[in-house]
Amino acid sequence: MNANTNAARRAWSVHKSVRGLVLPVEQDEDGNLVRCSIITDDDDEFEVHDDDQGRELCLYVDEEVVAKGIVRYDQDGPDRMRVDSFRTVEWEDDLDEDEYDTFGDDDD
Secondary structure (H helix, E strand, O other): OOHHHHHHHHEEEEEEEEEEEEEEEEEOOOOOEEEEEEEOOOOOEEEEOOOHHHHHHHHHOOOEEEEEEEEEEEOOOOOEEEEEEEEEHHHHOOOOHHHHHHHOOOOO
16 A cells, blocks of 8 residues: 555545634734634634635634535644635524525535
């Protein structure tokens, strides 16, 4: 078994919706936000991938969001999320729990 096979067994990806608070992870020497993460109510943390959509999400620090994308779980490091889309939670304040469930895991 080679190193690539071992690495493949320690990490996997899944399409998923995540609801949580956007928090800063790293700033540059000028104090500009470089990386952010999403922390869920269950204390799961997903580092946001540094691409256009991820950088846009990082503009919403200290706000609650629902983000959809590909989550990469890695036994040897932090869980990461490549965000496809996101919304702030404010727009769904009037939704009941059954309607919110439409944002559940995309395990199809």
